[in-house]
Amino acid sequence: xxxxxxxxxxAVLYFxxxxxxxxxxxxxxxxxxxxxxxxxxxxxxxxxxxLASTYLSPAxxxxxxxxxxxxxYPFWWALISIILGMPIAALLTAAPLRKYAPVSxxxxxxxxxxxxxxxxxxxxxxxxxxxxxYVTLSTIGTALFMMxxxxxxxxxxxxxxxxxxLFYVYLGGMVATTWSNAFQGLMMxxxxxxxxxxxxxxxxxxxxxxxxxxxxxPKFWLPPHSRLGFxxxxxxxxxxxxxxxxxxxxxxxxxxxxxxxxFTAMDLNAARRAIFWSVVFGGAMYWxxxxxxxxxxxxxxxxxxxxxxxxxxxxxxxxxxxQKMYGTTAAAATDYSMIxxxxxxxxxxxxxxxxxxxxxxxxSTTAGWLVVMNVILGRDWxxxxxxxxxxxxxxxxxxxxWSIIVLVICTLFAVKPPAMVLDLSGWAFVVIIATIGPPxxxxxxxDRATRAATYASVIIFLPLTLFSWLYARQVLGSPHWFFLNKxxxxxxxxxxxxxxxFVSFIVFILISLLTRPARPEIVQKYSIDLRQD
Amino acid sequence: MxxxxxxxxxxxxxxxxGLTFIFMLWEILTPTSxxxxxxxxxxxxxxxxxxFMLYIVSLFLGWLWYYVPEQAERKRREAGxxxxxxxxxx
Numbered sequence: 209x210x211x212x213x214x215x216x217x218x219a220v221l222y223f224x225x226x227x228x229x230x231x232x233x234x235x236x237x238x239x240x241x242x243x244x245x246x247x248x249x250x251x252x253x254x255x256x257x258x259l260a261s262t263y264l265s266p267a268x269x270x271x272x273x274x275x276x277x278x279x280x281y282p283f284w285w286a287l288i289s290i291i292l293g294m295p296i297a298a299l300l301t302a303a304p305l306r307k308y309a310p311v312s313x314x315x316x317x318x319x320x321x322x323x324x325x326x327x328x329x330x331x332x333x334x335x336x337x338x339x340x341x342y343v344t345l346s347t348i349g350t351a352l353f354m355m356x357x358x359x360x361x362x363x364x365x366x367x368x369x370x371x372x373x374l375f376y377v378y379l380g381g382m383v384a385t386t387w388s389n390a391f392q393g394l395m396m397x398x399x400x401x402x403x404x405x406x407x408x409x410x411x412x413x414x415x416x417x418x419x420x421x422x423x424x425x426p427k428f429w430l431p432p433h434s435r436l437g438f439x440x441x442x443x444x445x446x447x448x449x450x451x452x453x454x455x456x457x458x459x460x461x462x463x464x465x466x467x468x469x470x471f472t473a474m475d476l477n478a479a480r481r482a483i484f485w486s487v488v489f490g491g492a493m494y495w496x497x498x499x500x501x502x503x504x505x506x507x508x509x510x511x512x513x514x515x516x517x518x519x520x521x522x523x524x525x526x527x528x529x530x531q532k533m534y535g536t537t538a539a540a541a542t543d544y545s546m547i548x549x550x551x552x553x554x555x556x557x558x559x560x561x562x563x564x565x566x567x568x569x570x571x572s573t574t575a576g577w578l579v580v581m582n583v584i585l586g587r588d589w590x591x592x593x594x595x596x597x598x599x600x601x602x603x604x605x606x607x608x609x610w611s612i613i614v615l616v617i618c619t620l621f622a623v624k625p626p627a628m629v630l631d632l633s634g635w636a637f638v639v640i641i642a643t644i645g646p647p648x649x650x651x652x653x654x655d656r657a658t659r660a661a662t663y664a665s666v667i668i669f670l671p672l673t674l675f676s677w678l679y680a681r682q683v684l685g686s687p688h689w690f691f692l693n694k695x696x697x698x699x700x701x702x703x704x705x706x707x708x709x710f711v712s713f714i715v716f717i718l719i720s721l722l723t724r725p726a727r728p729e730i731v732q733k734y735s736i737d738l739r740q741d
Numbered sequence: 742m743x744x745x746x747x748x749x750x751x752x753x754x755x756x757x758x759g760l761t762f763i764f765m766l767w768e769i770l771t772p773t774s775x776x777x778x779x780x781x782x783x784x785x786x787x788x789x790x791x792x793f794m795l796y797i798v799s800l801f802l803g804w805l806w807y808y809v810p811e812q813a814e815r816k817r818r819e820a821g822x823x824x825x826x827x828x829x830x831x
Contacts, residue, residue, distance in 0.1 A: 300750075418776065480807035495796060
C-alpha cells in the first residue's frame with residue numbers, strides 16, 4: 209500500500225515551510241541572546257502556540273489516544289488534567305521567571321541557591337537524562353508518522369526527520385524554534401480537530417458515536433468502582449483515576465522545555481497571556497485526541513481496509529499486524545491506533561492533514577528539547593563549568609555543535625531502541641518534576657528554601673523514582689502499579705509512580721526547615737523581588 | 742510560603758480542583774455508568790468533561806490568571822501616578 213499523492217503533497221509542503229523558517233530566521237539569530245532566548249521579543253499568540261507544540265509531544269499525539277484505546281473512558285481525565293494544569297504556570301513560574309530573565313534553565317537555581325558550579329552540574333543531570341530520552345522518543349515519533357503514513361522505510365524516516373529539525377535549529381536557534389513551533393502548534397490543533405470532526409460526521413453525531421463505542425465495548429465507559437465491572441484493571445479503583453490526573457498535571461510549570469519559553473516573552477504580561485493561547489491550541493488538539501482515542505477501536509474494527517487482509521478478529525490484532533508489517537519495535541502496536549483510526553476513514557485529505565499535524569508535534573518537541581540541551585551543554589558546561597575559551601568566545605558555534613552531537617546520538621539510539629528506552633519516557637517526566645520542581649517553585653515562593661534541600665531532592669529522588677519505576681515494571685508487570693503492592697498485598701494503581709511528586713515537595717520543605725537558609729540579600733533578589741509585578 | 746501570591750491564584754485552584762473532585766466523585770458514585778447519563782442527548786462526559794472541563798474551565802483559568810494581575814497592576818500604576826501628582830502639587 210503506497211502513499212497517496214495528496215498525502216505526499218501535504219508532507220512536502222510541510223517540509224518546505226520548515227526549511228523556509230530555518231532559512232528566513234538564520235540572520236535573526238546571529239547574537240547569542242537571540243540564538244538562546246529569541247531576543248526576548250516573542251508575542252503572546254506566537255509564544256502560546258509554540259508553548260503548546262513544544263510541551264505536547266508525540267506521546268500526546270500517539271500515546272494518549274492509545275491509552276484511551278486500552279484503558280477506556282477513565283483515561284480521559286489524564287488529558288483533561290494536562291490542559292487544566294497549563295494555566296497554573298501563569299502565576300506560579302512564568303511571570304516570576306520572565307521577570308528574572310535568565311538565559312539557561314539552570315541559571316535560576318545557581319543564583320537563588322548561591323552556588324554557580326555545583327548547582328549547575330546538579331540540575332543539569334536530570335535535565336540531560338530526560339532530554340536525551342525525550343529527543344530520542346520525539347525523533348522516533350516523527351519517523352513513525354513518516355513510515356506509517358508516507359510509507360518511507362523507518363531508518364530513512366529517522367534520517368530525514370533529524371536532518372530537517374537540525375537544519376532549522378542549527379541556523380535559527382530559538383528564533384527558528386519559536387516560529388516553527390508556533391506553526392506546528394497551529395497544524396497539530398487543526399489535524400486533531402479535523403480528524404475528530406470527520407469521525408463524528410461519519411457516525412452522524414456525538415450521541416451516535418457514544419452509542420457505537422458502547423455497542424463495540426460496553427466496558428469502555430465504566431468509571432472506577434462501578435458495579436458493572438471496570439474498563440481496565442488499572443482503573444478499577446479510584447487511585448488509578450486520581451493518579452492518572454496528576455501524572456502530567458504540573459509539568460507545564462516546571463519542565464525545562466516549557467520554562468525556557470517563558471524567558472523569550474517580551475514582558476510579564478506577554479508571558480502570562482501566552483499561557484492562555486497555549487490552552488487555546490493545546491485544548492483544541494486534546495478535544496480531538498479524546499474523540500479519536502475513544503472511537504479508534506470501533507472505527508478500526510468496522511472500517512479499516514486491512515482487517516480482512518490480515519484476518520484480524522479485532523483492532524488489537526490488526527495493530528499487531530501493522531507493527532509486523534512496518535518491521536520495527538520502535539513503538540508498541542497500540543501506538544498505531546490513532547493513525548489506523550484516521551486511515552480507516554479512507555480520506556487522503558484527512559491523512560495529509562494528519563501527517564502534517566503528526567510531524568509538527570513530534571518535531572516541535574525535538575526542537576524544544578534541543579535548544580534546552582545545547583544551552584546547558586554548550587553555554588553552561590563548556591563555557592561556565594569547564595571555562596573553555598573557545599566556547600566562551602564562540603557562543604553560537606558551541607550551541608550549534610551540541611545540537612548536532614545530541615541529535616546524532618539520539619538518532620542512533622532511535623534506530624533500534626530497547627523497549628526499556630521507550631517505556632522510560634514516563635519516568636523521564638516524573639523525575640524532572642520530583643527532582644527540580646520543588647527547588648524551582650519553592651525557590652520563588654518560599655524564603656526558607658535552601659541549597660541543601662535542592663541537593664537532597666536530586667540525590668534522593670533521581671535514583672528513588674527510577675528504582676520504584678523499574679521495580680514496578682519488572683516485578684509487577686507495569687510501571688503503573690504502586691511499587692510496594694507486593695510487599696503489602698495491595699492492588700493500588702499509581703500511574704508512573706507519580707506520588708513521588710508530592711513526596712518530594714514534602715521532603716524538600718522538611719530539609720529546608722532543618723538546614724541553613726540563603727543569605728537575606730539573595731532571598732530578597734531572587735525570591736521576594738520576583739514575586740512582585 | 743507563597744507570600745505575595747495574588748489571591749486569585751487560590752480562587753482559581755479552588756474552582757479547578759473543586760470541579761474535578763465533584764465530577765470524579767459523581768462518576769465513582771454513579772451506580773450504572775457514565776454512558777447512561779446524558780446531557781443534550783449525548784453521553785454526559787462528552788459535555789462536562791471533554792468540553793466544559795477541558796476547554797471552558799481551562800480557558801477561563803488562563804484568562805483569569807492574566808487578566809486579574811494585569812488589572813491590579815494597572816490600578817497600582819494609576820494610584821502611583823495620582824499620589825505622585827499630589828506630592829508634586831504639595
